[in-house]
Amino acid sequence: MSAKGEALVGIEEYITDTKGIGGRLRKSPEDFRVNEISLPPKEVPGGKWTIATVTANNWETNRLVRFMSKKMRIGRDRIRFAGTKDKRAVSTQLMAIKAPIGTVQALDLKDVEIANQSLAGAALQCRVQFGQASLGQFCCFFTFHDEVSTIGTASGIYGP
Numbered sequence: 001m002s003a004k005g006e007a008l009v010g011i012e013e014y015i016t017d018t019k020g021i022g023g024r025l026r027k028s029p030e031d032f033r034v035n036e037i038s039l040p041p042k043e044v045p046g047g048k049w050t051i052a053t054v055t056a057n058n059w060e061t062n063r064l065v066r067f068m069s070k071k072m073r074i075g076r077d078r079i080r081f082a083g084t085k086d087k088r089a090v091s092t093q094l095m096a097i098k099a100p101i102g103t104v105q106a107l108d109l110k111d112v113e114i115a116n117q118s119l120a121g122a123a124l125q126c127r128v129q130f131g132q133a134s135l136g137q138f139c140c141f142f143t144f145h146d147e148v149s150t151i152g153t154a155s156g157i158y159g160p
Helices: 003-008 061-072 101-105
Strands: 032-037 049-057 079-081 090-097 112-120 134-144 147-158
Touching: 049 061, 049 101, 061 079, 061 090, 101 112
Parallel strands: 032 090
Antiparallel strands: 032 134, 049 090, 049 112, 079 090, 134 147
């Protein structure tokens, strides 16, 4: 980015005068991976909520949920998740969907994989709600002269 472009987005100063190394962070969504680690709820035969592991490539979470609800013809409020994830990433998280398991299995969206479906009694019992604490793993890749390197991974508990 040029100095003029940096000024437009609010970058005015650097801590050091040292020139950068010339690489690129997050050249593609696959360069940043977010894996939410949640304990799936206990399966309840005949439960009303389908619990699924959802992996999305380059989808902002709220937009994904909006598209999922339209495709399944259910209200957006019938899909629960613990937190929003980066759009420009490959993110994996647990979702609770108040819909029959067959409806969730039939869902077909570009760059979205839905796996490990099971039934639970209620979203409150399964603790898949916005703001629930969960363990997250993050991995970021760096591209320098078309060579990709892992520059870091982190894990921690996120949420209230």
